[in-house]
Structure formats: C-alpha cells, structure tokens
Amino acid sequence: MWFKNILLYRFTQAIPFSLDELIAALQQKPARECASQETHTLGWTTPFGRHSVNLVQVAAGFWLVAMQKEERILPGHVVKDALDAKIADIEERDARKVYKKERDTLKDEIVMQLLPRAFTRTQTTFALISATDGWIAVDTSTWKRAEDLLSLLRECTGTLPVRPMNVKAPPATSMTQWVKDNQAPASLQIGDNCELTDTSEDGGQVRCKHQDLGSDEIQLHLSAGKQVTQLDLRWGDKLNFMLTDRMVIKRLRFDALVIDEANDQAGDDMASELDASLTIMGGTLQQFIPALCNALGGEDQPAGI
Template sequence: MWFKNLKVFRLSPTWQPSTEEFETLLQKQAFQAGQFSSEPLNLGWAPFFDEEGTLIHKVGRHYLVKLLVEKKLLPASVINQFAKAKALEVEEQQGYKVGRKQMKEIKEDVTAVLRTKAFSIYRETRVWFDLDNHWMIVDAGASSKSDEVIGTLAKVLDPLPILSYMTEQSPTSSMTSWLLDETAPDSFTIDQDTELKSMTDSRISVRYANHSPEHDELSKHITAGKTCTRLAMTWNDRVSFVLNDAGDIRRITPLDVLAESRENLNSDDAIEHFDAEMTLMFGELNALLNDLTDALGGEKKQ
C-alpha cells in the first residue's frame, strides 16, 4: 500500500481547495476509455476506489488521486508493414511513386485506423497532496510519469500551484561527502547499495550492491572524478530507501520497527484499513522528508 517511489514537489501554500472544488476541476480531465487522438497515450483521472466513484480519496487533510494511462500496443513494424502495402495501392492508382510528404500522411492514416483495433494496456500513477505540509508526491520512479501527472494537472489548474523541491546542497555533493567522511547525517545510516559515476562521462560508473566499498577504494574513485549518484540509506531504523542524484527517493520499505503499528490496523473494511495505513505512511514520510531536507542543507527559498 505504501508509496514505493517519491518524486517530490512543493505546493503553493495559498492553494487550499475544498474536496468539492478539486473534484470538479479534475472531472474536466476524467479518464475516457478509448479516447485516442493523434497522441499515443490516453490519460485522465480515474476514481481512486471504484466503489466510491469519486476521483479524490480524502484522508484528513490529504488528497489521494490516481492518473490512469491507456496505451495501445502498436509496434512500429506493424505500422510500417501496413503503410507499405497502402503506399503500393496508392502508387497503382495514381501511376507514380508516393513522395515523402504523402508517405507521412499514409502512415498517419494507417496508424489512426490500426490504433482503434489494437489492444490496450493500462497503468496507474498515484499522487498524494498534503495540504498542511504543502507537498505533492508522485509515486513514480521515472520522470516521464511525473511529467504526465503535472501535464494533466496543468490542463485544469490555472495557475498551476506546483513548485520544484530544491535544497541548498545537491544530493550528489552531499552523498559524496557522506561517503568520503564516513559519516551519515543525523537520523540516518548508510546501507550497502552505492553507485558512483564519472562527472565527465556518464557511461563510466561503479556500482556496489549488498556490499560496502572500502574507504581507500572510494577515495580513489572520487579522486578520479566520480561522484555518488545513488545511495541506500535508512532513516531512524524505521524506513529504508535509496536516494539518487535528482533528489528522488526510491525503493521505500517500512522496516520491522513499524510492524507492530501496522499489525494493529485491524478492520474488516478494506478502505478503513487503507486509510489507517496511509495515515501511518503520511506521518513517517513527512518526518523523513523533513530530516532529509535538513541533511541537504535546508530548502531553497523560491
């Protein structure tokens, strides 16, 4: 149930919509099955729980929403095959070969027809809005997915109340210093998953998995111009995660110290159990984000 990956953004403190106001806005971009235009993806907000029917699931001062993405399985090789056959038909009819512009139009027409017959695959991206602490968190490991979320929100929110989350110190320089100094920031420990990359050639990298490199070995890599771009850490013996050079928090895992709290979330109602689990997650991840922000020198003013 917990978010596995955090793409972190700030919300404007003045953005405080009611559930009804936000729901009305999101309905303008509600998911419509099969609504494909020239775009390869069909995106829209879907009910967070089908049984509730609303796009927003509210837990206290937190809103949870879900972006549903439909993609047609339409390989380029299939498009080219049908386009080539269609081009031959056109050539026979007009008596001369199709040109580049005409071939492009044929491909577009063929793609539009094939898309209506292609199979669909679906994926979901969960988003958490924290109105009190002004966070917007996207449960995604790839920037492309958070871009989809922001792009879809931009169609209904004007002005867009989303700001970048930036710290005074870059994650890369901080992680490199922690490794070099063999000192983790307060409330954190360093775990056995590290990646170093060359500052001049990103293809050159060194990865340590389930293994802590020797300090002398690390020093040689850093002296040679490599910096830390990925570091596994644990916060207060409660949550483990991996921090990367973009400031993304990945592979979040609540640890055994939280097991007792989670076991006490007894309810026969699935949604009530979910809400209790989310309330636990909200509290833990908010505290983690605050401590991590302090460890990175504090947040930059925007």
C-alpha cells in the same frame, strides 16, 4: 497503497483550492476508455479502487488522488512493417520514389487504421497532497508521468503553482561526501548499493551492488573524481530507499514495523485498512521529507513560503 517511488513538488504559494473545490474539479475529468482513434486518455479514478467512491481520499489532513491513463499499444515494428509494405507497393506500381513528406502521411494513415484494433493497457499514478505542509509527492520515478498528473491537475483546477522541491546542497555532492566519510547525517544510514559517475564529458558509470561502500576500491573511484549519483539509504527504522542526484526517491520500502502499525489501526474491512495505511504513510512522509532536506543542506524554498 504504499508508495514505491517519490518525486517531490513544492507549492510556491498557498494552495489555491479547498478540498471541496478539488473534488469538484476532478469530477470534470473522470477516467474513461480510449475511443477508437485515440492513442491515450487521462482521467481521475478512485484511489482505493472498488473500495471507495471518492476521487479524493482524505486521511489525517492528507489528500490522495489517482490519475488513470489508458493507452493503445501499437508496437513500432507493426507500424514499420505495414509502412514498408505500403511504400514498396507504391514504388513498384507507380515506378517512383516515396519521399519523407509522403512517407509521414502514409505512416499517419496506417496508425489511424491500426489503432481501433490495438490492445489497451491501464496505468494508475498516485499523488499525495499535504495541504498543511504545502507539498505534493507523486508515486513515480519518471518525470514524464509526474508531469502528466500535474498537468491534468492544473487543467482541472485552473492553477497549480508548484515546482520540483529543491535543496541547498546538490544531492550528488552530499552523497559523495557521505560515502567518502563512510557516514551520513544522524537520521540516515548508508546502504550497500550505489552508482558512481565520472564527471568528465566522456565519463562512465560504475554500479556497485552489495558492497562495502567504505572499501578502498570505492574510495579509489571517489579520489579519481567520480561522484555518487545514486545511493541506497535507510532513514531511522522506518524507510529504505535509493536517492538520486536529481532528488528522485526510488525503490522506497516502508519497514515492516510501519506497516504493522497501520495494520494495528485498521478495522475489519479493506476500506479501513487502506485508510489506516494512508494515515501512517502520510505521517511517515511528513517527518521524512524535512529530515531528508535537512540532510541535504536544507530546502531551498521559494520566497514567501
């Protein structure tokens, strides 16, 4: 239930659908298994799994949705081995060379032959929509997975006016200054892990784990021109996370006190426990997101928002 990563998106205008309209839209594209010749399928599933029947879980003004992706696993080396054997057979039988166009055709044919026998795997990606605040938080650190979810949501609703949430100060610039000063803004505390990147064209990276980031060694790297591109941070007594220079929140961990608060509010069944967790998680993020943006110079919002 608790998000592990976050990619943030801001609605660029008023949310163009109501809760009822969103529920109806998601019902158009339920999750399903791959057909024999499909490489993958995308659809919506219940965020609480077997503990609910709703495609949108609602709590305290937050809407939680879950995209399920089923894909067939066809290892590249399996396709390559089959293709190499096919090409060798043709070249030996016909005494001729197989060139790229024919090779690509043969590869497609082999993939279609192997797909029905391939194993499948399922991934679920969650997104939290705050209708009040006008943002979407997707539980992933991968832009591709987030875009898959947003594209499917846009396909179902007909429109989804969002863009990645931007801040006025580049995160790398802010994080570098925090480590130089050995102090982050009041709501944040610096951890002991970071990634330093040389800004030159052929620059390298230095990953620092469990180190005092105020040490002379780290400061020497910074004085040589390296920038902090990933940094472990703590927000108050509620969250630990790693922030990247692309405004990706990774390795998100909610403090035990936050989880205990959710447990205290939960009832005796799993559904009520998940509902309480959603309420507390949403409320925590509702406070955390503007605090993080303020620490990075404030959110760079679209005009009219």
